[in-house]
Amino acid sequence: xxxxxxxxxxxxxxxxxxxxxxxxxxxxxxxxxxxxxxxxxxxxxxxxxxxxxxxxxxxxxxxxxxxxxxxxxxxxxxxxxxxxxxxxxxxxxxxxxxxxxxxxxxxxxxxxxxxxxxxxxxxxxxxxxxxxxxxxxxxxxxxxxxxxxxxxxxxxxxxxxxxxxxxxxxxxxxxxxxxxxxxxxxxxxxxxxxxxxxxxxxxxxxxxxx
Amino acid sequence: xxxxxxxxxxxxxxxxxxxxxxxxxxxxxxxxxxxxxxxxxxxxxxxxxxxxxxxxxxxxxxxxxxxxxxxxxxxxxxxxxxxxxxxxxxxxxxxxxxxxxxxxxxxxxxxxxxxxxxxxxxxxxxxxxxxxxxxxxxxxxxxxxxxxxxxxxxxxxxxxxxxxxxxxxxxxxxxxxxxxxxxxxxxxxxxxxxxxxxxxxxxxxxxxxxxxxxxxxxxxxxxxxxxxxxxxxxxxxxxxxxxxxxxxxxxxxxxxxxxxxxxxxxxxxxxxxxxxxxxxxxxxxxxxxxxxxxxxxxxxxxxxxxxxxxxxxxxxxxxxxxxxxxxxxxxxxxxxxxxxxxxxxxxxxxxxxxxxxxxxxxxxxxxxxxxxxxxxxxxxxxxxxxxxxxxxxxxxxxxxxxxxxxxxxxxxxxxxxxxxxxxxxxxxxxxxxxxxxxxxxxxxxxxx
Numbered sequence: 001x002x003x004x005x006x007x008x009x010x011x012x013x014x015x016x017x018x019x020x021x022x023x024x025x026x027x028x029x030x031x032x033x034x035x036x037x038x039x040x041x042x043x044x045x046x047x048x049x050x051x052x053x054x055x056x057x058x059x060x061x062x063x064x065x066x067x068x069x070x071x072x073x074x075x076x077x078x079x080x081x082x083x084x085x086x087x088x089x090x091x092x093x094x095x096x097x098x099x100x101x102x103x104x105x106x107x108x109x110x111x112x113x114x115x116x117x118x119x120x121x122x123x124x125x126x127x128x129x130x131x132x133x134x135x136x137x138x139x140x141x142x143x144x145x146x147x148x149x150x151x152x153x154x155x156x157x158x159x160x161x162x163x164x165x166x167x168x169x170x171x172x173x174x175x176x177x178x179x180x181x182x183x184x185x186x187x188x189x190x191x192x193x194x195x196x197x198x199x200x201x202x203x204x205x206x207x208x209x210x
Numbered sequence: 211x212x213x214x215x216x217x218x219x220x221x222x223x224x225x226x227x228x229x230x231x232x233x234x235x236x237x238x239x240x241x242x243x244x245x246x247x248x249x250x251x252x253x254x255x256x257x258x259x260x261x262x263x264x265x266x267x268x269x270x271x272x273x274x275x276x277x278x279x280x281x282x283x284x285x286x287x288x289x290x291x292x293x294x295x296x297x298x299x300x301x302x303x304x305x306x307x308x309x310x311x312x313x314x315x316x317x318x319x320x321x322x323x324x325x326x327x328x329x330x331x332x333x334x335x336x337x338x339x340x341x342x343x344x345x346x347x348x349x350x351x352x353x354x355x356x357x358x359x360x361x362x363x364x365x366x367x368x369x370x371x372x373x374x375x376x377x378x379x380x381x382x383x384x385x386x387x388x389x390x391x392x393x394x395x396x397x398x399x400x401x402x403x404x405x406x407x408x409x410x411x412x413x414x415x416x417x418x419x420x421x422x423x424x425x426x427x428x429x430x431x432x433x434x435x436x437x438x439x440x441x442x443x444x445x446x447x448x449x450x451x452x453x454x455x456x457x458x459x460x461x462x463x464x465x466x467x468x469x470x471x472x473x474x475x476x477x478x479x480x481x482x483x484x485x486x487x488x489x490x491x492x493x494x495x496x497x498x499x500x501x502x503x504x505x506x507x508x509x510x511x512x513x514x515x516x517x518x519x520x521x522x523x524x525x526x527x528x529x530x531x532x533x534x535x536x537x538x539x540x541x542x543x544x545x546x547x548x549x550x551x552x553x554x555x556x557x558x559x560x561x562x563x564x565x566x567x568x569x570x571x572x573x574x575x576x577x578x579x580x581x582x583x584x585x586x587x588x589x590x591x592x593x594x595x596x597x598x599x600x601x602x603x604x605x606x607x608x609x610x611x612x613x614x615x616x617x618x619x620x621x622x623x624x625x626x627x628x629x630x631x632x633x634x635x636x637x638x639x640x641x642x643x644x645x646x647x648x649x650x651x652x653x654x655x656x657x658x
Contacts, residue, residue, distance in 0.1 A: 054224055054243035056323045082247070082386075083261075104245055104385065105325025106343070140345070170345050193343045196324050207243060207322040208225040210294070 008032060010043050018073050019091045022153035025074070033150065033159045045159045050077055050149045055086045055102045056204045059152045063100070063199040065109050069093045072100065074152030078145040078164070089154055097155045099189060100199075107199060110178060110191025118179060118186040124167050130177070132190060137169035137177045147182075158182070224322070231256060232265050241285065241298045242320045246383035250299075257390070260383060271390035273379055278302055281331065281434070282317055284382045288432035290338060295319035295327055297432075299382035305373040305396075318384055326385050329428070330420065334441035335448060336428050337405060337420035346399075346406055346417050360399040360406055362419065367399030367406045370446045370643045375409070398446060402639075405447035422447050444638040452632040463625045470614050478609040486511060487604035493531065493589045494597040503588035508540055509604060515579045516607040521572040524552045524600035530567075531598060534588040541581045548573060552600070574610055 006015050011030040024035050026047055033045040061072040074089035085103035092098055098111045115132050128139045147161035167179035174194075180187040227240040234254035240246060246260035248268060255273060258265040280300040282288075287296045299318030304311050314332035321327070328339040346362040360367045375396040380388050394411040403422040408415055422445065425438025441448075487509040511518065524531045530553035537546040550573055556565040591598060637647050 052224065052244065054245055054322060083245070105321075105323065172344065172347065174344055204323065206223055208223050210322055 006041055008034065008043075009041050010034075015041060017153060018071070019097065019153055019155075021095075021097065021155060022073070023155055024150070024157050024159065025153045026151050035157055044157070047149050047151070047159075050151065051079075051084065053077065053084055053086065054207075055088075056105075056207070057086065057088050057100065057102055057201065058203070058205045061088075061201055061203050061205075063090075063201040065092070065098070065194070065199070070098065070100075072152075074150070074154045076150050076154070076158060077148040078166075079148045080143050080145040084148060089152065099191070100194075105196070106193070107196055108176060108191050108193045109199075110176075110189040113177075113188040113190045115188050118188055121165050121167070121179075121181045121186070124179065130169060132177060132188065135171055135175055135190075137171050137175075139167055140170045141168040142166075143168065229265055231258065233267060233270070238265065239285070240383065241296055242326075242383050242385070243322055245320065245326065245385050246298070247386050248388050249383045250380045250388075252381055257380065257388060268387070269389055271380075278379045280315065280317065280381065281439070282329075282428070282432050286432050286434075290319070290327070290431050293321050293324050293327075295321050295324075297382075299380070299384045299388075301377055301381070301384075301388065302379040303375045304378050305375050307373060313378070318382065320383075328418070328420075329423075331428075332445065333443065334425050334439040335445035336423040336425060337447070338423050339407075339418050339420040342406075342417040342419050346408075348408075360408075362406050362417075365401055365404075367401045367404070369645070370398040370400045370405075370640075372397040372644060400447045402447045403449040420447065422449060443642070444635060446639060446642065448639065450632055450635050452628055452635060454628050454632070456629050456632045459625055459628060463621055466621060467618060470617055474609070474611065474614045481516075481609040482513060482607040483609075484512075484606045485603065486606045487585070487602065490599055490601045491587070491589075492597060492599045493591050493595070495591070495595065496597075503534070503586055505538075506585040506587065506602070508582050508584045510582055511578060511580045511606045513580055513607060515577055517610060518575045518578045519572055519603075519605040519608040520548075520550070520575070520585075521570065521603040521605070522550055522552055522600060523570050523603075524598055526552055526554045526567075526569055526592075526598065528555050528557075529553065529592040529595050529598070531589060531591045531595070531600060533600070534590070536586040537575060537578070537583055538586060539579075539581050539583055545586075546575050546578070548575070574608060576610070578606075 007013065008015050008027040008030060010032040011027060013027055013029040015025060015027060015034065017025065022036070024033065026033055031047040032043045033047060034041040035044050057072055059072055059074065063070055070090040070092045072088045073091050076087045078085055078087070083104060085101060088100040088102065090098050090100050096111070098109060101108045101110070113132060124139055124142065126139050126142065130137050143166045145164050145166055147164055150159060161182055165181040169177040174192045176191060176193060178189045180189060224243040229238045229240065230236065231238055231251035231254060233256045234251060236251055236253040238249055238251060238258070240249060240260060249258050249260040249265070250256070251258060255271050256267050257269040257271070258267055280297070282297050284297050284300060287294055296319065297317050298320045301316050302313055303316060304313045314330055317329040319327040319329060330337045330339055342362065344363060346360045348360045349358065358369045373396055374393045377388065377390050377392045380390060392411065394409045397408045399406040405420045407418050407420065409418070425441060429438045487506065489506060518537060520535060522533060530551055532549060532551045534549045535547070550571045552569060552571045553567040554565070554569050555567055556563065585602065587602070640647050
């Protein structure tokens, strides 16, 4: 992986991209949200202090999904009425980008899907069935969430959000799907629920007394 | 910011939080690093908003007794199935069935990496419970009533009970909005040692999967002093006291019976049943003194080592005749001695007519090698008999059936005993369910 180095246009701190396709990152020091342009980094916003959360995962946590190793390079933090959850942006050792979500210690790994003709948010209702990649999925929860902040590197620009809607779809196996209505164009993520132990995570956060 | 890489200042290490109850000022500890929705003040029984830095009060509840105490104190840690868990919450729940209140206890467990888990305890029976990650499916019966089976991860669970569970008492932290007095509809499906439960509150259904644990395992896990409370009765998902798979046992038994039958018919078909000797003699008291025993003509047994059947017939009636036999191998001198009695009595008494004995006798001598043989016969008879004819038949290589019968019974008896024990255990289990087995007798309360 190339690791282009530049400096934060706001505070001058060194900015290292761990993933060559990253579009956005956050300066670790001044919390400026920086977007890559053809020539340099442009500050587009500022991250307010992230609320303290209890995800055991952090930037640089390493793990395995099947036989592919990954490293955590960024995250988006959301809140909904039952607490917060993290979508950790992970970089697989084959260069693909994926998402490891941690919602109250329930872990899932998903990848962006290219499926077309996704339903509009208003058309989706609980119990509805969809088939993607020959796998049927049933809408189980529609979550109105609130964008709370970002950290690290992301594969797209993501910083000026407020309320966003997520649609969770379950199957009869560990496979699940998420419809993300953050942008005008819906996005589909297909993934599976994973066990903490199976992820073989390293470089986790530590908790006082544990 | 100057040049170089400044030291990384990661986010602060999460700490357990110590706060005070806004109502009574008592100390409140938040052990779950922000995972709890509600926390309960143990001294004034206020349910507080754990997400609120000021711990806003949601509810204050009354308790009828002060002796509701968790068997595992809050803050206790133990390694459960490989994960260190801390007990952070405790609740007592109850249900009413036919006017009787049944109470059980639930413990909330927490590990910062694995999240929340649960334990439940009812009358000394424990379950290790976690929320289902994959949704179970339910087969609805044709009447649209309570469904009889649920399927989870390829296993089928039988409906056990549906009841309203009331929350009576709470202590510590809960990852949901807990309230005393709240009623949820709980349905249990069992596949011992597991129980699949759905809990419906308003429109939200939560599925969980539990696995039976013994009190001593809980005591070992949390290193608790003393002994766990004795388990009473049979619990819904308690593994059967009969460890054997009864159906499998019967299948194996049937297989063995078929094998015995095949073996038996195989040997029966292979048996030559070859008549090798037939002779009729006459016993005369008059000359018996002179020459008590005599030998027969020589007959030949050919083929493999096998059985020899000796049949004796004598037309006795209210008499007996006793023959001392010896089967002697002319070539080796090896002898098989055996005595046979032929007696037949009949008469009439207050119960009607009766008979005893038969005019025929047969005996099988096992494992006789081929060769030239003869019989030495020494007859004795009832003193009242002056003389009687008798016939001796010898057949070589006859099938024997008795051994198969003994083998069959030797297997059948334990199979029946084990099946009966399994049946009575399942009866006790299901007698507590919504589908009790039909009562055989009026006795009940077979706790032990």
